[in-house]
Amino acid sequence: MAARPPTLDEIRGWPAAVGVPEAAKAIGISKSHMYDLIKRGEAPVTVLSFGARHRVVTASLVRLLEAA
Numbered sequence: 847m848a849a850r851p852p853t854l855d856e857i858r859g860w861p862a863a864v865g866v867p868e869a870a871k872a873i874g875i876s877k878s879h880m881y882d883l884i885k886r887g888e889a890p891v892t893v894l895s896f897g898a899r900h901r902v903v904t905a906s907l908v909r910l911l912e913a914a
Contacts, residue, residue: 854911860904863894869902873910 852860852872860868869891870880883889884900892906 854908857904857911858908862905863901863903864907866900866902869907872907 849871851874852868857872866880866884867877870877873880873890880889881900884893884895889902890910892903894901894903
């Protein structure tokens, strides 16, 4: 059984930046799809890249979900 996605209120309580798997779950896509979007420069959220590591800015995730 898959775990439920986080609520918007829960996401608002997250740290300033989160990992790609958490962000992908929050918007309802797979982490591999999110990584593909990041690689193509098409992620719908702000991504901070540190070499091969990526973090998603939580505020951009909240804005995306509020607009949905």
